[in-house]
Every structure is written in C-alpha cells, then in structure tokens.
Amino acid sequence: MSRIVGSVALVTGANRGIGRAVVEALIARGAAKVYAAARNIEALADLVAAGSGRVVALALDITSDESVALAKAIASDVTLLINNAGALAPGSQLSTSIEQLKLNLDVNYYGTLRTASAFAPVIEANGGGSIANVLSAVSFASVPGFGAYSASKAAAHSLTQGLRAELGPKGVKISGIYPGPVDTDMAKALEGVEKATPASVAAEILDGIEAGDDYILPDPMAKQAYATFREDPRSLEAFFANFA
Template sequence: MIELNGKTALVTGANRGIGKAFVEALLAAGAAKVYAAARKPETLEALVEAHDGRVVPVTLDITDREQVAAAADRLTDLDLLINNAGIAHFEGLLAPRNPDAARAEMETNYFGLLNMVQAFAPVLGANGGGAIVNLASIVSHVSFPALGSYSASKAAAHSLTQGIRGELKAQGTHVLGVYPGPVDTDMGAAVEMEKTPPAVVAKAVLDALEAGEEDVYPDPTAQHLHRSLMEDAKAVERETSAMLPAA
C-alpha cells in the first residue's frame, strides 16, 4: 500500500492534459505539496494560483540532463515521482514526413524518462523509498504503424520501467507502469477513437498506486486491448497493423 496523504510529489508535463489532472488528483488525495514541472513556467501560473501554495512550479526540460540534475539537487523532500511528460509526432517508421520524429520521441519518451529516474531515484531512496509512476501507453505492448515511432519509444519506456523496478526494489521504491489508450488531451486530438477524460485516468492511476499495483490499464480501450493481448497477441498485432500512416 502506498500512502499519498501528506506526501510530496513531482509531476512532469504538468501544465495540461494528464499532467494537470495528476496535480489536481494528488491534491484531492491529500498530498501536502506538488511540484508541477513544465518547460515553460508561465504555462503553470493558473494552476499554481488556484491551490494556495500547495503547487510549486518547476522549470524542467527532461531531455536536459544538467537541468534534471539541478532539479534533483533542489527537490530533496520528494516522496513520489510521476513521469508524465511525453511527445508524439504521429509518424510511421518508413518515409516519415518528419525524418527527425523518431529521434525526438526517443529523446523525450525514453532518454528523458531515463534522465529523471537516474537523478531522482537517490532522492527517493534517501526519503525511505517512495514511488515512481511512469506513463507509458498501450502501444508499449503492440505497435500501431500510424504512430510507429511513438510506439517504439513507449515500448522502450515499458522495458525501462521493468528494469528499474528490479534495480530499485532493494531501496524500497515502488514502480508503477501506466498503459493508457486514447485520452482526451491536446496530444490525443488526432486519434479518431473513443477517448477517456484525463481526470479519470489520473484517478485510476492513483488508486492503483495506493493499492500497491505494478501495472495499470486506466481506461476501457487499454483494458480491452490488454485482455486481447493476453488471449491472442498475434491477432491483436494483425489488427493494429492495418492502421497505417497517412499517405
């Protein structure tokens, strides 16, 4: 069981979408303080002003290792790290319109995530262990060719999550992997599927964290695909492989 009441958390990508929903859900769960991180601190002003000093803005680009290390040196009271920041370019793997898309997605969704866990794991360990939440995706488990490079970056994030779970067990840090389907955010606007509100995803994730779970599929689409993958992974792969990039 993971207790959220009275704890201090850091949420990356906190200025909108799921990140903003995480901040609000943490406060509702009794968190004493939430560090809300974003590359542009001005995008956090309304969130900070709405919560009477319990939300502290942090300027943070997770792809900048020096900036991440400096943040870890400052935020020494951390109990919970929520790695939410991510990008998606909605490109296929072959002949992408943006040839730099795959590299940019990997830099944020994998290497940025690695930067964060390397820098903040010692902080959590010094504070008794705490927890790390990594926002991966249902496409971590099966690639959608319409967003093939994003799928690959999230598969890497899933593997990283499994790896750090083993490495951090000895210091008592709990690691939760999150595998949502389409969510009703700016990033999800291009996805023509039923979408789940960010607040529903955030609540499901925090419930799973408090229950001590290691993996959570926080919406109906993710839950359906996860069950289908358990039953016949190749059938799901054949189905998703028909979702091709735009010509």
C-alpha cells in the same frame, strides 16, 4: 502500497493534459506538496494559484541533463515521481526521417530514464516511495501510423521492468501506466475513437499507485488492449495494424 496523503510528488509535463489532471487529483487527495514541472513555468500559474499553497512550479525539460540536475537540487524532498511528460512525432517509420522520429525516443525513453535515474536516489534517501511511468497501450504492440512513438513506449515499458527489478529492493516501487486514447492535445488528431477524460485517467492512476499495482490500466481501452495482449499478442498487433 504508496500513500498519496502526505506525499511529496513531482509530476512532469504538468502544464496540460494528463499531467495537469494528475496534479489536481494529488492536491484533492491530500498530497503535502506537488512539484508541478514544466518546460514553461508561466503555463503553471493557475495551477499554482488553485493549489492551496501546496503546488510548487518547477522548470524542467526532461531532455536536458542540466535541467534535470537543477530540478533535483530543488526538489530534494520528493517521495513520488510521476513521469508523465511525453511527445508524439507521428509518421510511418519507413517514410519519415530518422531525425524527426528521434524526438519520440529522446523524450519518452531517454527523458523518462533521465528523471528516474536522478530521483531514485532522492526517493530512497527520503525513506522510499514510488516512481510511476506514463507509458501507453502501444507499449504492447505497434500502431504503424505512429510506429516510432510505439517503439519509444515499448522501450520505456522495458525500462520500467528494469527499474522495478533494480529499485524494488531499495524501497522504490515502480508502476507502469498504459493508457488508451485520452482526450488531450496529443490525441487531437485521433477522430472517431472513444477517448477517456484526463480527470478519470488521473483518478485511476492514483488508485493504482496507492494499490501498489505494477501495471495500471486507467481506462476501458487500456484494459481491453492488455487483456487481448495477454491472451494472444499477435491479435493485438493485428488490431493495432488496422487502427491507423
């Protein structure tokens, strides 16, 4: 279990979408301090203003070693890291250039790895805590229309499993979060699909972190996809193959 009340959290990609909703939920639930991290900190002004003095804007590009090192030097009191920042470069893996598809892995896998590596020792030194990685229902099976994104989220799922084994004994609890479609900029192009709200997903994420869940399934589609995957992985693959 990891208590939100009194925690010092860092949320990546906090300027919009799910990350912004998570910052708001952390403040509402009594976090002592929330580092709202974004590439452009000017986009955080209203979040900081509404944060009762508990939201600190932090510049962070998770694809940059230098940026992560600077953030680590500032946020040395973190006990809860929420790796939310993500990118979706769409396209069939067969007909899109590798250069374009690389963005998915650079942000979703290597970026998540970079911040987890930097902050795991910080959390350990602060007496233990949690790292929660925002992954996706497509971590469990590929959606061909965004195949490289799916591959990056599968890689980040594998990363999450590895971190759990390595960091659990050091007092750092690791959770994976596997949303279905959520109504944010990232899912704008998905039409005719039911989408969860960022606020409802944020609430479920914090419930899962507090409960110490390994797998957090924060919306109905996430729960359905994981149940199908557990019953028959091939049938989730077939469902997602027709999704795009």
